[in-house]
Structures are given as C-alpha cells and as structure tokens.
Amino acid sequence: MTDVLILGGTGWLSGRIARRWLDDGARVTCLARGERPAPDGAVLVRGDRDDTGAYDRLDRDWDEVVDVSSRAWHVRDAVAALGDRAAHWTYISSMSVYADADVHGADESAPLDPPAQDGDEYEYAAQKVAAEGFVHALDDRVHIIRPGLIVGPGDPSDRFGYWAAAFDRAGTEPVLVPSGDGRFVQVIDVDDLASFAANTELTGIRNAIGDPRPFDDVLAAFRTAAAHTGPTVVADDEWLEAHGVQPWMGEKSLPLWLPIEWSGFMTRSNAAFRAAGGTQTAVESIITRVLEDERARGLDRPRRAGLTRSEERELLEELAS
Numbered sequence: 001m002t003d004v005l006i007l008g009g010t011g012w013l014s015g016r017i018a019r020r021w022l023d024d025g026a027r028v029t030c031l032a033r034g035e036r037p038a039p040d041g042a043v044l045v046r047g048d049r050d051d052t053g054a055y056d057r058l059d060r061d062w063d064e065v066v067d068v069s070s071r072a073w074h075v076r077d078a079v080a081a082l083g084d085r086a087a088h089w090t091y092i093s094s095m096s097v098y099a100d101a102d103v104h105g106a107d108e109s110a111p112l113d114p115p116a117q118d119g120d121e122y123e124y125a126a127q128k129v130a131a132e133g134f135v136h137a138l139d140d141r142v143h144i145i146r147p148g149l150i151v152g153p154g155d156p157s158d159r160f161g162y163w164a165a166a167f168d169r170a171g172t173e174p175v176l177v178p179s180g181d182g183r184f185v186q187v188i189d190v191d192d193l194a195s196f197a198a199n200t201e202l203t204g205i206r207n208a209i210g211d212p213r214p215f216d217d218v219l220a221a222f223r224t225a226a227a228h229t230g231p232t233v234v235a236d237d238e239w240l241e242a243h244g245v246q247p248w249m250g251e252k253s254l255p256l257w258l259p260i261e262w263s264g265f266m267t268r269s270n271a272a273f274r275a276a277g278g279t280q281t282a283v284e285s286i287i288t289r290v291l292e293d294e295r296a297r298g299l300d301r302p303r304r305a306g307l308t309r310s311e312e313r314e315l316l317e318e319l320a321s
C-alpha cells in the first residue's frame with residue numbers, strides 16, 4: 001500500500017490531493033494544525049510547522065510526501081526532517097514565481113523572481129521561489145508543480161465563481177464586465193490538478209494549467225450556464241480603475257480581469273503538463289459545477305472577490321449617467 005504524507009491535507013487543494021490518494025487505495029497521513037478536518041479515511045497528525053519538533057511524530061519512511069506550504073521556512077524544515085525518508089516528493093509551487101507576466105507562451109525555463117531571504121517581509125511569490133530552492137536538494141526525487149489559477153467547487157478565493165454568481169443573480173438585469181480585448185483566461189480544475197499531483201512517476205518542474213481561452217468566450221460560457229438574458233455592459237480599464245474597481249481579486253474587484261501588460265500570466269505554456277498526461281476538464285463543464293456550488297453556497301453571501309450586487313448597480317448607474 002502506498003504510504004503518503006500530506007503536509008497540509010485539510011485545505012482546499014491539499015484536501016483534494018489527499019482524497020485522490022485515498023481513492024487510489026493509499027494510506028494517507030495529513031500534518032496540519034487541525035483547524036479543519038482531514039478527508040475521511042486519512043489520519044490527521046496535529047502539529048504547527050512554526051514549532052520546532054513539528055515533524056517528530058512522522059518518523060517512518062514515506063513513498064510520497066506532498067507539501068503545499070507557501071512559507072519557505074516550513075519547506076526548508078520539512079526537507080531537513082523528512083527528505084532522507086521520502087522516496088518521492090511533490091511540491092505545490094505557483095505560476096506566480098515567474099518574474100515576467102508580459103510574455104505569451106513562456107515555459108518553465110522563464111526567469112523567476114528573487115527568492116525570499118530570512119527576515120524579508122512576507123511576499124508570496126518570493127516565498128514560493130525560496131521554497132523551490134529548498135526542495136531542489138531532493139534532486140531527482142522531486143516534482144515541482146506550478147499551478148496557475150485553480151478553479152472548481154469550494155474555491156475559497158471566490159474568484160472564478162464570481163462570474164457564475166454575477167450572471168445568475170442578474171437574471172434579466174445588466175452585468176458589468178471589463179473589456180475582453182487582448183485578454184485570455186487560463187485555469188486548472190482542482191481535481192485535474194489533484195490527479196496530476198498524485199503521481200510519483202513525475203519529477204522535474206511543470207506548470208499545471210489548461211489552454212488559454214479568449215476572455216469573452218469564457219464570460220459567454222458563464223452567461224449561457226446561468227441563462228442570463230440581460231445585457232452585458234462593458235467598462236474600459238481606465239474607467240474601472242478611476243472608480244476604484246480592483247483587478248483579479250479582493251473586495252470591489254472584477255476577478256479574472258488583469259492589466260493588459262499582465263496577459264502573459266494567462267497564456268503560459270502547458271506543453272510539459274500535457275506531455276506528462278495532465279488532463280483538462282472543459283471550461284464549460286467546470287462552470288456548470290461552479291454554478292451549482294455558487295447556488296448552494298448562496299449568491300449573495302459575503303465574498304472574498306468580486307462586486308456586491310449593490311456595488312455593481314451603483315457602478316452601472318454611474319456608467320450610464
């Protein structure tokens with residue numbers, strides 16, 4: 001039986017990876033502080049990776065270790081404590097490690113941001129770059145996966161699902177959208193990613209992402225899924241910026257919308273992912289599942305990303321005046 005240790009396993013992606021291994025018949029152990037449960041069938045070992053001795057109770061050999069941490073010191077300490085006892089290691093990094101976001105089709109050899117140094121203020125991309133540096137010590141036993149935007153039911157970031165909710169809640173009323181000119185959407189389904197990550201045959205570094213799709217096509221797919229019959233009202237970048245609408249994420253934002261000079265972030269190469277057997281659920285099918293999930297979670301719930309309905313109405317009124 002494959003013996004798998006997930007450093008994490010109680011979060012969204014790491015829980016899906018744990019689930020995937022369990023479905024494959026593996027014995028799964030998760031290390032987490034335990035604020036959320038591990039998937040049924042996994043053993044949860046409680047520990048805080050900020051504490052010394054966090055890995056002491058994991059003192060056996062592992063066929064596979066999976067780490068999702070975005071804190072370089074967690075990754076450094078885990079490699080030091082467990083590296084000699086792991087036959088294979090999967091590190092979930094991010095496509096945010098790349099220094100440039102304006103080059104279309106860039107592959108895994110593109111330049112990276114500088115790694116975080118001890119004492120630096122926390123910065124996600126720099127931590128991921130430094131963490132990758134620590135897992136390189138595992139040489140040909142490590143698979144570094146750099147996902148792009150992860151989407152699917154249960155997404156805690158509320159980004160992709162915003163558009164399902166926005167078109168669904170609007171019905172026959174208008175929906176505010178950014179201009180899709182020159183823009184693309186490139187995503188990876190959480191379960192496609194979990195399957196890709198639950199593979200001990202792969203080593204090296206790979207982006208994990210689907211094919212880029214034109215931005216307007218993806219919004220049209222959301223609109224169709226939600227049976228929205230109202231108009232879509234396009235606001236240009238300058239107008240949105242002038243009215244305090246944030247790109248990409250966070251409060252009062254339009255998710256998936258990125259400054260045009262960032263369009264390389266949504267058009268990265270997935271050739272290595274595809275060549276290694278990475279699967280891509282069709283965006284239309286992801287949207288169907290995400291819409292169901294948005295309805296179940298509540299269209300008007302407080303969100304981490306997007307516009308509230310009242311913010312959207314106010315902006316639409318201003319745009320019309």
Ligand SMILES: NC(=O)c1ccc[n+]([C@@H]2O[C@H](COP(=O)([O-])OP(=O)(O)OC[C@H]3O[C@@H](n4cnc5c(N)ncnc54)[C@H](OP(=O)(O)O)[C@@H]3O)[C@@H](O)[C@H]2O)c1
Pocket residue numbers: 007008009010011012013014015031032033034035036047048049050067068069070092093094095146147148149150151157
């Ligand atoms: N969302 C995206 O679009 C996107 C894109 C690219 C890459 N990624 C990467 O995808 C991964 C997402 O994984 P996820 O959804 O499982 O993340 P998550 O929800 O942040 O979960 C992190 C896991 O680590 C555990 N953990 C956190 N701090 C800990 C500590 N001090 N000690 C012990 N355990 C700790 C958490 O459990 P407890 O809280 O119970 O301790 C949880 O099990 C991350 O690597 C992220 O950088 C995400």
